[in-house]
Each structure stands twice: as structure tokens, then as C-alpha cells.
Amino acid sequence: MARPSNTEERRQQIVQGLLRVMAERGYERASITEIAKAAGLSAGLVHYHFTEKQEILLTLVEQLAGRVRERVKTRLERVKGGARAQVDAFLDAFLATGEDADPASVAAWVTISAEAVRQPEVRAAYEKVVRADLEHLEELVGAVIGRRRARAVAAGLFAAVQGYFVLSTAAPGLTPPGSAAGTVKRMAAGLLDAAESQEGT
Amino acid sequence: MARPSNTEERRQQIVQGLLRVMAERGYERASITEIAKAAGLSAGLVHYHFTEKQEILLTLVEQLAGRVRERVKTRLERVKGGARAQVDAFLDAFLATGEDADPASVAAWVTISAEAVRQPEVRAAYEKVVRADLEHLEELVGAVIGRRRARAVAAGLFAAVQGYFVLSTAAPGLTPPGSAAGTVKRMAAGLLDAAESQEGT
Amino acid sequence: MARPSNTEERRQQIVQGLLRVMAERGYERASITEIAKAAGLSAGLVHYHFTEKQEILLTLVEQLAGRVRERVKTRLERVKGGARAQVDAFLDAFLATGEDADPASVAAWVTISAEAVRQPEVRAAYEKVVRADLEHLEELVGAVIGRRRARAVAAGLFAAVQGYFVLSTAAPGLTPPGSAAGTVKRMAAGLLDAAESQEGT
Amino acid sequence: MARPSNTEERRQQIVQGLLRVMAERGYERASITEIAKAAGLSAGLVHYHFTEKQEILLTLVEQLAGRVRERVKTRLERVKGGARAQVDAFLDAFLATGEDADPASVAAWVTISAEAVRQPEVRAAYEKVVRADLEHLEELVGAVIGRRRARAVAAGLFAAVQGYFVLSTAAPGLTPPGSAAGTVKRMAAGLLDAAESQEGT
DNA sequence: TATGAATGAGGCTTCATTCAT
DNA sequence: CATGAATGAAGCCTCATTCAT
Numbered sequence: 114m115a116r117p118s119n120t121e122e123r124r125q126q127i128v129q130g131l132l133r134v135m136a137e138r139g140y141e142r143a144s145i146t147e148i149a150k151a152a153g154l155s156a157g158l159v160h161y162h163f164t165e166k167q168e169i170l171l172t173l174v175e176q177l178a179g180r181v182r183e184r185v186k187t188r189l190e191r192v193k194g195g196a197r198a199q200v201d202a203f204l205d206a207f208l209a210t211g212e213d214a215d216p217a218s219v220a221a222w223v224t225i226s227a228e229a230v231r232q233p234e235v236r237a238a239y240e241k242v243v244r245a246d247l248e249h250l251e252e253l254v255g256a257v258i259g260r261r262r263a264r265a266v267a268a269g270l271f272a273a274v275q276g277y278f279v280l281s282t283a284a285p286g287l288t289p290p291g292s293a294a295g296t297v298k299r300m301a302a303g304l305l306d307a308a309e310s311q312e313g314t
Numbered sequence: 315m316a317r318p319s320n321t322e323e324r325r326q327q328i329v330q331g332l333l334r335v336m337a338e339r340g341y342e343r344a345s346i347t348e349i350a351k352a353a354g355l356s357a358g359l360v361h362y363h364f365t366e367k368q369e370i371l372l373t374l375v376e377q378l379a380g381r382v383r384e385r386v387k388t389r390l391e392r393v394k395g396g397a398r399a400q401v402d403a404f405l406d407a408f409l410a411t412g413e414d415a416d417p418a419s420v421a422a423w424v425t426i427s428a429e430a431v432r433q434p435e436v437r438a439a440y441e442k443v444v445r446a447d448l449e450h451l452e453e454l455v456g457a458v459i460g461r462r463r464a465r466a467v468a469a470g471l472f473a474a475v476q477g478y479f480v481l482s483t484a485a486p487g488l489t490p491p492g493s494a495a496g497t498v499k500r501m502a503a504g505l506l507d508a509a510e511s512q513e514g515t
Numbered sequence: 516m517a518r519p520s521n522t523e524e525r526r527q528q529i530v531q532g533l534l535r536v537m538a539e540r541g542y543e544r545a546s547i548t549e550i551a552k553a554a555g556l557s558a559g560l561v562h563y564h565f566t567e568k569q570e571i572l573l574t575l576v577e578q579l580a581g582r583v584r585e586r587v588k589t590r591l592e593r594v595k596g597g598a599r600a601q602v603d604a605f606l607d608a609f610l611a612t613g614e615d616a617d618p619a620s621v622a623a624w625v626t627i628s629a630e631a632v633r634q635p636e637v638r639a640a641y642e643k644v645v646r647a648d649l650e651h652l653e654e655l656v657g658a659v660i661g662r663r664r665a666r667a668v669a670a671g672l673f674a675a676v677q678g679y680f681v682l683s684t685a686a687p688g689l690t691p692p693g694s695a696a697g698t699v700k701r702m703a704a705g706l707l708d709a710a711e712s713q714e715g716t
Numbered sequence: 717m718a719r720p721s722n723t724e725e726r727r728q729q730i731v732q733g734l735l736r737v738m739a740e741r742g743y744e745r746a747s748i749t750e751i752a753k754a755a756g757l758s759a760g761l762v763h764y765h766f767t768e769k770q771e772i773l774l775t776l777v778e779q780l781a782g783r784v785r786e787r788v789k790t791r792l793e794r795v796k797g798g799a800r801a802q803v804d805a806f807l808d809a810f811l812a813t814g815e816d817a818d819p820a821s822v823a824a825w826v827t828i829s830a831e832a833v834r835q836p837e838v839r840a841a842y843e844k845v846v847r848a849d850l851e852h853l854e855e856l857v858g859a860v861i862g863r864r865r866a867r868a869v870a871a872g873l874f875a876a877v878q879g880y881f882v883l884s885t886a887a888p889g890l891t892p893p894g895s896a897a898g899t900v901k902r903m904a905a906g907l908l909d910a911a912e913s914q915e916g917t
Numbered sequence: 918t919a920t921g922a923a924t925g926a927g928g929c930t931t932c933a934t935t936c937a938t
Numbered sequence: 939c940a941t942g943a944a945t946g947a948a949g950c951c952t953c954a955t956t957c958a959t
Contacts, residue, residue: 115920116959123922139432141342144949157924160951220431227428229484230421231340240485247488268481268489269474269497276477280469283430284441287448288469296470296505303504304497320939345932356941361934363939521918541834543744546953557920562955564918622833629830631886632823633742642887649890670883670891671899675872678879682871685832686843689850690871698872698907705906706899719938719941726943747928760945763930924956935945 123162126152128176131169136220140170140228171238174225177218178242181206184213185249196256197305200270201298203250207274208294220282226275247271258308266304273297324363327353329377332370337421341371341429372439375426378419379443382407385414386450397457398506401471402499404451408475409495421483427476448472459509467505474498525564528554530578533571538622542572542630573640576627579620580644583608586615587651598658599707602672603700605652609676610696618684625684628677649673660710668706675699726765729755731779734772739823743773743831774841777828780821781845784809787816788852799859800908803873804901806853810877811897823885829878850874861911869907876900 130152134143145166149156163169185206192202229239250271255263277293331353335344346367350357364370386407393403430440451472456464478494532554536545547568551558565571587608594604631641652673657665679695733755737746748769752759766772788809795805832842853874858866880896 116922118921120922137432139342139428141340142432145951146949155924157926157951157953158922161922161924164951166950223431224428226480226484227340227425230424231338231343236484240488243481243485243488265490265493265497268493269501272477272481272489272494272497273470273474273501274477275480276473276475279427279476279480280444280473283427283437284444287441287444288473289466292466292469293473296466296473299505299508300470300474300501303508304500307500307504324939343931346934347932358934358936358941358943359939367933525918539834541744541830543742544834544952547955548953559920559922559955559957560918568954625833626830628882628886629742629827632826633740633745638886642890645883645887645890667892667895667899670895671876671903674879674883674891674896674899675876675903676879677882678875678877681829681878681882682846682875685829685839686846689843689846690875691868694868694871695875698868698875701907701910702872702876702903705910706902709902709906719943721942723943748930749928758945760930760932760947761943764943764945767930769929920959922956922958924954926953928952929950931949932947933945935943937943938941 120162123154123158124172126154127159127162127169128173130154131173132217132221135173135224136217140224167232167234170225170228170235173221174235174238174242177222177225178245180218181246185246196253197302199253200250200257200301200305203253204270204274204297204301205294208277208297210291210294216282219278223279223282226279243271254305257305262308262311266301266308269304270297270301273300321363324355324359325373327355328360328363329370329374331355332374333418333422336374336425337418341425368433368435371426371429371436374422375436375439375443378423378426379446381419382447386447397454398503400454401451401458401502401506404454405471405475405498405502406495409478409498411492411495417483420479424480424483427480444472455506458506463509463512467502467509470505471498471502474501522564525556525560526574528556529561529564530571530575532556533575534619534623537575537626538619542626569634569636572627572630572637575623576637576640576644579624579627580647582620583648587648598655599704601655602652602659602703602707605655606672606676606699606703607696610679610699612693612696621680622684625681628681645673656707659707664710664713668703668710671706672699672703675702723765726757726761727775729757730762730765730772731776733757734776735820735824738776738827739820743827770835770837773828773831773838776824777838777841777845780825780828781848783821784849788849799856800905802856803853803860803904803908806856807873807877807900807904808897811880811900813894813897819885822881826882826885829882846874857908860908865911865914869904869911872907873900873904876903 127148130148130150131143133151134147138147145159146156148169149159152159159169163172185203188202188206189199192198225235225239229236247267251263251267254267254270258266274297277288277297280288281293328349331349331351332344334352335348339348346360347357349370350360353360360370364373386404389403389407390400393399426436426440430437448468452464452468455468455471459467475498478489478498481489482494529550532550532552533545535553536549540549547561548558550571551561554561561571565574587605590604590608591601594600627637627641631638649669653665653669656669656672660668676699679690679699682690683695730751733751733753734746736754737750741750748762749759751772752762755762762772766775788806791805791809792802795801828838828842832839850870854866854870857870857873861869877900880891880900883891884896
């Protein structure tokens with residue numbers, strides 16, 4: 114008698130709509146009307162499934178985080194080799210070009226960073242995601258060089274990743290195509306070597 | 315009888331107003347009225363000195379770029395030591411904490427990156443600035459390891475800088491305070507060492 | 516085979532839902548969804564049992580009127596004493612504090628008065644109820660002082676009752692608590708005395 | 717050079733627009749568009765002079781209160797006679813029909829009472845006005861019968877006034893036309909007589 | 918009967934831009 | 939140059955009502 118709920122499906126559509134529109138319009142300019150259109154739904158329906166626009170954005174943050182986590186997990190499982198190879202795998206999960214590269218998601222993520230500056234709720238969600246990723250990387254790095262220096266090294270590598278996101282989105286063509294993953298892995302190698310040789314100091 | 319023009323002064327005030335407001339509201343939410351208030355001027359006057367809102371943003375991009383260029387120049391002049399020390403000086407100009415560190419400008423720059431995603435004119439201005447900085451760094455790096463690998467290395471280091479900007483603004487407290495400059499310089503050392511030892515390959 | 520209709524029960528639930536919501540949100544802001552939630556039903560069902568929102572309100576008017584009529588009837592039956600005691604009983608039915616006092620209903624009634632200003636159908640329903648009550652009071656008053664002055668006196672007493680409703684709802688704490696019934700009965704005494712002594716004039 | 721401000725004039729127009737529209741539509745249904753139209757202004761301009769719709773309502777409350785205060789003051793100044801005559805004058809200021817009677821304001825006031833039920837800010841403003849009027853009446857009554865009973869008597873008379881407002885607006889034609897002021901004054905007489913004869917009890 | 922999705926109109930509010938003074 | 943009023947176009951959100959299931 115009761116009508117089966119399709120809310121989850123609709124929410125998915127809407128979040129994907131935001132992703133698409135946001136990648137080329139930014140968040141503020143991504144109007145509910147446009148998001149709805151991109152999702153193939155009516156504008157009113159968007160507010161039936163989401164209390165407010167920001168909630169769509171927060172859901173998207175979760176979703177993007179989940180996808181990356183998935184990619185990291187997959188790559189780490191495939192890794193043969195020691196702790197250093199795991200660090201590389203982690204970095205590849207973020208930067209490797211290939212079929213799972215997703216420019217729209219990267220653009221959305223850059224936009225989200227900027228929104229985090231001014232929307233406390235977005236900042237909280239963003240921080241949570243970044244903290245988790247950062248701690249994961251720190252753990253992998255720590256397995257190579259020990260706890261003490263792991264944090265700063267992880268932060269540096271993660272910053273490089275985020276920086277490539279920004280540059281590839283906001284100024285495409287300025288960074289040598291396809292070089293990101295390799296360069297960051299070389300940075301990692303340099304930092305890890307230096308730290309290892311200092312260990313015990 | 316004509317009174318002396320104060321246009322340049324007014325434009326300065328307005329651009330600084332945008333800088334202040336943008337750091338906490340983003341660009342879209344920085345209304346002309348608010349910018350004017352932050353500048354201590356009336357709303358109408360803003361459009362007397364700038365044709366449209368975007369023009370203020372473009373002027374701000376130029377200005378921020380100019381300030382950094384100044385800081386780079388100053389630090390390079392002070393450097394004693396070789397090509398490697400110059401690379402470090404360049405990186406310090408962007409990341410060193412100290413009296414010339416300016417969180418509002420960094421926040422504004424992060425916002426500008428996001429706006430570059432959706433406004434062609436902003437993107438052009440952003441790209442121009444990034445290209446100039448990148449080429450400068452590439453030149454400094456090239457002096458150490460040669461032309462061939464300079465581009466990718468410079469891009470990597472520059473990405474790390476931009477990434478630190480994003481993280482320090484959007485997720486403050488997650489990166490070890492004060493570690494940015496040191497870490498990026500260590501990254502530089504690692505990349506330069508590796509490249510030097512490979513040179514001629 | 517046909518299941519027994521529960522329409523009357525459902526309508527009751529819905530009307531009570533409106534009563535509850537209206538007391539704190541007013542009529543306009545009492546959305547169908549909220550009314551349904553307060554009634555423990557789904558939103559769609561509300562429109563199965565009522566053609567439109569206004570119909571719920573009109574039903575509520577009838578219901579509130581019915582309850583008061585009941586209370587008046589009960590109190591009049593209990594009265595021992597003459598015509599004056601009946602007037603007092605009538606007033607007590609509206610104003611006496613005690614277990615049958617119902618702030619939510621009073622608040623709803625105040626809201627209904629305001630809606631009567633702008634909705635002709637509500638005004639008609641409101642007028643019908645007020646007219647009946649007023650005529651009843653006029654009759655009781657007339658038994659004491661005669662027809663001629665009964666109307667104005669009844670109107671005055673009824674106005675005082677309505678005024679206490681408004682004040683107790685919209686500015687609670689400003690009228691001495693528990694004094695309403697006593698004061699209006701004293702007003703009645705004064706008016707009836709004065710009229711009686713003038714009778715035949 | 718600076719353009720002279722006409723804000724006060726515009727605010728007046730807008731508040732009067734709300735008064736007119738509210739008298740026949742209620743507050744919720746009085747859209748900004750309609751208010752603007754009634755004021756002969758554009759909708760956007762309304763929000764240039766008032767931060768939000770509620771602010772117009774609060775301003776109207778103040779204004780209506782001011783007008784009544786004025787009328788009370790005028791009538792009290794004209795009064796020859798003692799304390800009782802002053803009570804009558806006060807009641808006349810609210811209820812007397814004549815050129816200063818203003819049905820639209822009365823209707824607005826009834827609507828305001830209902831809004832006070834659900835909007836805290838409106839309630840605060842409403843309470844403030846009612847408290848002031850009530851205290852004034854209490855003082856006048858106290859001059860006749862002493863402090864002890866003044867409060868309840870004043871509240872009763874004030875309630876009767878408010879009740880007449882409601883009835884005359886929401887159910888016009890049910891109260892004998894022109895009888896309100898006379899009846900309430902008779903109520904006052906009755907209450908004051910009774911209290912005086914009891915004084916010292 | 919009952920559910921909950923869907924629609925579409927309309928409301929409040931914000932804001933870049935224009936313009937009279 | 940400067941002020942501040944004025945406009946008009948969106949944008950977000952709410953909601954009564956309809957409808958497929």
C-alpha cells in the first residue's frame with residue numbers, strides 16, 4: 114500500500130547534479146534550478162529531498178571522500194613491496210592519471226576547499242576528510258621513517274597533492290601533463306631518504 | 315582649479331576592502347556594499363572607480379602578485395650562496411612565517427583559485443601570475459639541475475606551496491605549524507639531489 | 516468485506532493536529548506536513564480527508580464552539596439560584612481556570628479571530644459561533660434586566676471575555692492571574708444593578 | 717554634494733502600506749510586493765529601507781502605540797472633572813467613534829495580537845505597548861479606588877476594550893453600533909462603585 | 918484508505934548596477 | 939568626485955495540492 118521510497122536514488126542524482134554544475138560554475142553559481150536540471154528533476158523536488166542547498170554540498174564532500182578512500186584501499190591491496198611502495202600507492206590513488214582520474218571531482222574538490230573558508234559546516238566536513246587522509250598517510254610514512262618526522266612529511270606530500278589539484282583545475286596546461294604522480298613520488302623518496310639517514314639523531 | 319585626482323588612492327582602498335571581505339565571505343558573498351563599507355566609502359563610489367565587480371577582483375590578483383614578486387625579489391637579493399640557496403629563498407618568500415606572512419592574502423588567493431575555475435577572465439589573470447612565478451622558479455631550478463627536468467621539479471615545488479596555502483586556510487591546525495617552508499625546502503633538496511646525480515643520463 | 520470507515524476518527528486527529536500546531540505557528544505557518552506529523556499521519560492523507568486546508572480550520576471552529584457550548588450547558592445545569600447566577604455560570608464557562616481550561620484552544624481562537632479578518636468563509640463560521648453565544652448570553656441577561664438593554668450588556672461582557680483571551684495569549688503575565696472570571700462577574704454585577712435600577716425608565 | 721536622505725519618508729510610506737494591506741489580508745498574506753504597491757514603491761526598495769519584513773511590522777506597532785498615546789493625552793488634557801472622568805476619557809480614547817476612529821488600525825492591531833502569539837519579537841513589542849497602556853489605566857483607576865484593587869479592575873476594562881476591537885473587526889454587526897464606549901464606561905462605573913464602597917475592608 | 922514523491926507558484930531576500938542630486 | 943536611493947533580476951526556500959503506487 115505504501116509507496117516505496119526512492120529518496121536515496123534521488124539524493125544520488127541531485128548530488129551528481131551538483132558535482133557536474135559545480136565543476137564549471139562554482140558552488141554559489143550552481144543554482145538549485147541548474148542542479149535540478151542537471152539531475153533531470155524539478156527544482157521543488159530538490160528541496161523535498163534536501164533541507165537546504167548546503168546539505169547537498171556536505172553530502173558531496175562525504176561522497177568524494179568515500180570514492181578516494183575506495184581508490185586508496187584498492188591500490189594498497191594491490192601493492193607488493195614494503196612500506197615505501199605503500200606510500201607511493203597512496204599518492205598514486207590521488208594523482209595517477211588513468212581511467213579513474215576524474216577532473217570534475219577534482220574541480221569540485223578545489224571549490225569545496227574555497228567554500229570551507231567561509232562556511233563553518235563545510236569547513237568541519239572538509240577538515241574531517243583531510244584529517245583522515247592525512248592520518249592515513251602519516252601512518253604509512255611512519256612505517257618508513259618513524260613517528261617523529263612522519264607528520265611533517267605526510268603534510269608536505271599531502272599539500273603537494275592538493276596543490277596539483279588546484280593548479281590542474283585553475284591553471285591547466287601550466288604543469289607538465291602526467292608528471293604530477295611521478296614528481297610527488299620523487300619528493301616522497303627524497304624526504305624519506307633524508308629522514309631515514311637521520312633517524313636516531 | 316581642478317582638484318587633483320585621487321582615483322588611484324580610492325582604487326587601492328576598494329581593492330583592500332575586497333581583500334578583507336573576501337577572506338571571510340568569499341567572492342560571491344562579498345557584496346559591493348560590504349566592500350565599500352570595509353573601504354570606508356559609499357557603495358555608489360565603487361562603481362565610479364570600477365566598471366564592474368570583477369574588475370576589482372582582477373586588480374586584486376595583480377596586486378597580490380606584485381607583492382609576492384616584491385618579496386621574492388627582496389629575498390633573492392639578500393641571498394648569499396649558490397643556485398640552491400636561491401631556490402630556498404624563493405620558497406621562503408612564499409611560505410616563511412614572519413612579519414610579512416599575511417593570512418588574509420593567502421585566503422584571498424585560495425578563493426581566487428576557485429573563481430578561476432569558473433570565470434575565464436579570472437582564470438587568465440590567475441594563469442598569467444602562476445606562469446610568471448613558475449617560470450621564475452623553473453629558471454632557478456634549472457640553474458641547479460639543468461633545463462630538462464627543471465619544469466617538472468619547479469611545478470612540483472610550486473604545487474606544494476599552493477597546497478600549503480589551501481590547507482592552512484581551509485583546514486588550519488592540520489598541518490604542523492611552522493613546518494611548511496622547511497618541508498618544502500627539504501623536498502627541493504631531495505628533488506635536486508636526485509636530478510643532479512642523474513644528470514647526463 | 517468493506518472495512519469500516521475510520522474517516523471520522525481521522526478527521527478528528529487532523530483537526531487536533533491543526534489545533535496543536537496553530538497554537539504555536541499560527542494558521543498560515545501551520546503546514547499540511549506539520550499538521551499531519553502532529554496528527555501522526557502522512558501528509559497525503561490529510562488531503563484525502565479534507566479537500567483543502569481551510570476546511571480543517573472551519574471544522575476546528577465548529578469543534579471549539581461545540582466544546583464551549585458543552586461547558587456552558589454543564590455549568591448552567593449545575594446552577595442553583597436565579598437569573599444572575601446563570602449569567603455568572605455562563606461567564607465562568609469561558610473564563611474559569613481549572614481542569615477544563617485549555618490554553619491551546621484559547622490561542623487557536625485568537626488566531627481564528629485574526630483569520631476571520633481576511634477569509635470570508637472563516638469570518639462566516641466565526642460570526643455564526645459568536646452570534647449564537649452572544650444570543651445565549653443576551654437571553655440570560657435579559658431575564659435579569661429585560662430585553663431593552665440586554666443586547667449591549669451582553670456584548671460588553673462577551674467583549675471582555677474575548678479581550679481576556681487575547682491578552683492571556685498574546686501578553687501573558689500582564690493580567691493578574693486568576694482574576695479574569697471574578698472581574699468580569701463583577702462587571703456583570705455592576706451593569707445588571709445599574710440597569711435594574713433604571714428599568715421602567 | 718551628498719544626496720539628502722529620504723529614508724524616514726520612505727519608511728513612513730512603507731509602514732502605511734503594510735497597515736493598509738494588513739487590514740484586509742493579514743500579516744502573512746501581506747506580501748512585500750503588495751506592500752510596495754500600496755506604498756507606490758518598488759519591491760526592492762522596501763528591502764533597502766527595512767532589513768526584513770518583520771521590521772516593518774515592529775515599526776507599525778510602535779506607530780500605532782504612539783497614535784493612541786497621543787489620543788489619550790489629548791483627551792486627558794481636555795477633561796474637566798475628577799479621577800473618574802479621567803478613566804472615562806482614557807476609555808473614550810480607545811473606543812469613541814468619531815473622526816479619529818480608525819477601523820484599519822483596529823484591524824491591524826487585532827492581527828498584531830495574533831502575530832504576537834508566534835513571533836517572539838512581535839510579542840515583546842506588543843507586550844511593551846500593552847504594559848504601558850495598562851499601567852497608565854491602572855494609575856487612573858488607582859486614583860479612584862486605591863492601589864489594591866486597581867490592577868485587576870484596569871485589566872478588566874482593558875480586556876473589554878481589546879475584546880471590542882476583536883469583535884468589531886472579526887464579527888462586525890454583532891455588537892450594537894456605537895455602544896462600546898458607553899458600555900465599557902458603565903462597566904467602569906460599576907467596578908469603581910463596588911470597589912469604593914468596599915474600600916477599607 | 919494510505920503513502921510519499923512530485924509539481925509549480927509565490928514569498929522573502931540579496932545584490933550588481935544605474936542614476937538623480 | 940561622491941552619495942545614497944532605486945531598480946530588477948535572480949536565488950533559496952516553503953507549501954498547498956495532485957498523483958502514482
